Amino acid sequence: MAEIVLGMWTTHGPTLSTTPEEWLLRLPADHARKDHPFRGKTYGFPALVELRKDENLGEKATLGERTRRHGACRAAVERMADAFEAARADVAVIFGNDQSELFLDDVIPALTVFNGPTIWNEPASEEQAKKMAPGIHAAEWGHNPPQRTEYPGHPELADRLIRQAMGDGFDVARSSRLPEHPGHWNSGIGHAFGFIYRQIMRDKVIPNVPLIANTFFPPNQPPARRMFEFGRSVGRAIRDWDSDARVAVFGSGGMSHFVIDEPFDRSIIDAIEARDSEMLCGIGEEWFQSGTSELKNWIAAAGCLFETDLSGGLVDYVPCYRSEAGTGTANGFVAWDRKG
Template identity: 55%
Template sequence: MAEIVLGLWTTHGPQLSTTPEEWMLRVKADRARRHWYKGQTYAFEALVEMRRGENLAERASLEGRTLSHAACQAAIRRTAEIWKAVDPDVCVIFGNDQRELMLPALQPAFTVYHGETFWNGPLPEERAATLPPGIVEAEWANRTPERTEYPALPELAAGLIERGIEDGWDFTASNQWPDHPSPHHHVGTPHAFAYILRRVMEDRAVPVLPIITNTFFPPNQPRPWRCFALGELVGRVLSEWDRDARVAVIGSGGMSHFVIDEGFDHALIDAIGNRDADWLRGIDPALMKDGTSELLNWVSASGCLFGTGLSGELIDYVPCYRTEAGSGTAQGFIAWT
């Protein structure tokens, strides 16, 4: 019988794979847009004013950024070490799509990938040219230098789709990555999954079941309670999976961004540590906006992992500030074995 032997919650964003100097390439965009923070939107300057007492300028200084960067790299190394030590046979990843595969013309809430394989590869130059500064520099962490075919888990995916239909889940099914003509900014595997293959598995890929949630884009972002239930469903399907496989389950995304909210992140980390399903189910959807919404993947992973006997450590929590408004990405890493 299949057994879950590893649970990981990890962030995956560009600040993990760019230098503290390159982080500043995002600041122009940070200044130009409105940001979600604690359930409301604010202009950049309003956030600077609001957060004046928090000493964020120092934490966003080159010295502060360099310390945060080093802590993240150590946490990524630790995560990869744990992966290697546990050595799972297969992996279920809860991740999100960020207009890589799904465009507004057709934007499914939950998609199960049921192909035999999926692919990743280099991003052609004319497509890379459409990526914003501070993002394109991180592409090395999301792409293979050559076209690479990865094994998927069609049998487990079929079981999930079938069991889902019985239980009131009518998943969108995909058996190849949707492809869009150039100059669309993406080909191959979305970054929520590619980051795991590259930086957690370090390219020694095991068969993966990608479960893709639209966390980011209105109007059909699933609610936290629904994501927790998705994880529970996947847990049931795994417990019934008639295959002798040691399984890893990963929630990929978050934490709070593009404005960091340490209080919210710590509360979520505590809820995971305490297996507090009610807290996770009850998260106010107004807090799950922009990049923070990717934490829905953490909620799904929790729904799957709370029912196991696994437990473990917070490897690290690193709020990576790049401005005095609190913009940046908070990075988090939890492993249960």
């Protein structure tokens, strides 16, 4: 039977692929936004500054601190990539999300399994780059290859996951080829998956199955418990697969952003380390808004990995602030393997 030999939870945001100076390209958008989600409510930038003034977050957003934290993030990514290489996995399953990269307003499935034979990606054109928000194009190298590239899918495993999911009561969508959207700002697979290919697999991409959740866009976002149970379904399908494949499982996304909440992030990490499924499943939707919603990919991966005998722990947690309001991206990295 197939064996899950590696589990990884990793962030994938722009702070990992931009310089500490480039982090501030997002500040104008922070100031302009009137509805930053934070702990179940929404705030404008000045209100966040006032609310969090006692945390001295401005000191955590200085160039010196940004530089130190950027270095810690890069070191953690390298450790994750080394662990992936050492695991010698044959196949990967990646829980990720879509941010209007593949699915547009004509149809946004809650859960999609990609079962095509090839997955492609390419750099943005000059016209596409002009359509991106400030700071996004600067991070592109971290998830898009320098030229159009095809990666191997795994239709056999993907079909198994689909059949298992349908039998377990999940009406998943399936996609056998990535769409072409002329005039759209993005081409190819989304950044949640491209980051894994480029920075964790170091462009040595093994056959893989992208599992694409709609974490961002209401009203059909799967709640935490649904994501966890979907992960359990995926785990059952892998364990029952009549194959000698060594499988790696990834949860790609999070942590808290675009307003950082360190206690919340730590509670997620603690729950993963304790295999506390009820804590993860009991988190309300009000906590999973904006970029923080990507933590549902971590919860799905937890559902898959909690029933394995893998062990390990936190590689690093680095909150990367860019303002005194607490805006930025928290980065977290957890790895489980046979060594533990």
